[in-house]
Amino acid sequence: MPKLLSNTSSIDQRSLDWVPTLFLIILPVVAVLLTALYIYLDGLSWGMVGLFITFYSLTAMSITAGYHRLWSHKTYEANQPLQWFLALFGAAAFQNSIYKWSVDHRLHHRYTDKEKDPYSINKGFWFAHIGWMCHKQDWPPEARAYGRDLEKNPIVMFQHKHYLPIAIVMGFFLPTLIGWIMGSALGGLAVGACLRIVALHHGTFLINSACHWWGKQPYTTDNTARDNLILAFLTFGEGYHNFHHLFATDYRNGIRWYHWDPTKWAIKINEKLGMAFNLKKTNEQLILKARIQKDRSQAEALIPTYKIQWRQKLDQLSSNLENAQKQFLELKAEYKELKYQKQAASHQKLIEIRTELKLAKLQLQASLRQWGQFQAHLIKLT
Ligand SMILES: [Zn+2]
Ligand SMILES: [Zn+2]
Structure with missing residues (x-):
């Protein structure tokens, strides 16, 4: 300090x-x-x-x-x-x-x-x-x-x-x-x-x-x-x-x-x-990438070299997280677009996408939770 x-x-x-x-x-x-x-x-x-x-x-x-x-x-x-x-x-x-x-x-x-x-x-x-x-x-x-x-x-x-x-x-x-x-x-x-x-x-x-x-x-x-x-x-x-x-x-x-x-x-x-x-906003994927990268470098410093499966777990969880976010963002964009062109989109289609979006959000939240839990688990074990 x-x-x-x-x-x-x-x-x-x-x-x-x-x-x-x-x-x-x-x-x-x-x-x-x-x-x-x-x-x-x-x-x-x-x-x-x-x-x-x-x-x-x-x-x-x-x-x-x-x-x-x-x-x-x-x-x-x-x-x-x-x-x-x-x-x-x-x-x-x-x-x-x-x-x-x-x-x-x-x-x-x-x-x-x-x-x-x-x-x-x-x-x-x-x-x-x-x-x-x-x-x-x-x-x-x-x-x-x-x-x-x-x-x-x-x-x-x-x-x-x-x-x-x-x-x-x-x-x-x-x-x-x-x-x-x-x-x-x-x-x-x-x-x-x-x-x-x-x-x-x-x-x-x-x-x-x-x-x-x-x-x-x-x-x-x-x-x-x-x-x-x-x-x-x-x-x-x-x-x-x-x-x-x-x-x-x-x-x-x-x-x-x-x-x-x-x-x-x-x-x-x-x-x-x-x-x-012209309000500038950072791309959500870049923000998550930064967070994952920072967590990973901290986690990798804790993992002993012989614990290959822990590193594999990190790979798997981070890719799950990035995929969940990608899916969520794609659905969100699709939903926004459909809502914007209200007349063209059928009401039924909107409801379907909204349901998918809710599920994707839950998936993203779950992936974030798993990521956080694994970090905490590593700190406890090492
Ligand atoms: Zn400063
Ligand atoms: Zn500043």
Whole structure:
């Protein structure tokens, strides 16, 4: 496991970047003091709680759906009004401009856990969480190439050029104004601006630190990224980080319908509204293949060389699983197609396919269960 703190040698006092360092240290103190003062003077109102939740959600989503899934990974496309919305509210999160954030993030994906990863977990939990922003770090020479497409986007470059005034107006002035309209400018500034920025900072920072520290690795062990349900709740769905590192161009991070990923739902709603389009999804077969491959390499490491029948069992179960999925996906596609051409398809045919589909789903679930049970069995035996 990586260290909690970085090597002292890598934290050179002279390399401290004082502006973000002071901002990250002073703002939490100011937020707590102002919130206490506001509650003491005006009393906490439900309206102000609502302002916090609304501003937190809008700015958090602008980071996850905008900075991350739209601009860093191009997992979908957005029309101009949606881009403006995400760019303006994203600035209010005080996490730097889209351009800077996205290039850093692309470097993180390109060099995960390595020296050139701007927030490598191998330099310590606190470095990945917050320390990396407190130190002057030069981008590697190739970094500019990672932002070429963003340089061509006028909205991204406008936000980059005028980042600070936009961030101050959207992040501080707007919630203070709304607070003033609601009866307490101090409340708006304390809760809607300062406290909300601090809470969102650490919510986002957890993705770089905790999502590389705690959780499961269902798809790959080639890097430190992990899936963590609790973190998914805290980060608007970004907690499925193991999946995300392997399939970064997927607009979803939680791929099942029941996975807690409000960012995915927001993008989908925007698609229905005609604001977002070309949503990219990873092929289901590729996802299962990755899972099988990861489980297999772990299982094979456990199996003694002379246990040939165990390896044969692995072969048999994995091919059963892939076949069951193939059959299920084919029937699902056929069913969708028939349903779409309702008039042409006979009602009877639809019922038949639906029954076959249900059976194929059961078969797939059974194959998945057998696969999981055999893995557990191997762990127990070895
Ligand atoms: Zn990561
Ligand atoms: Zn990412």
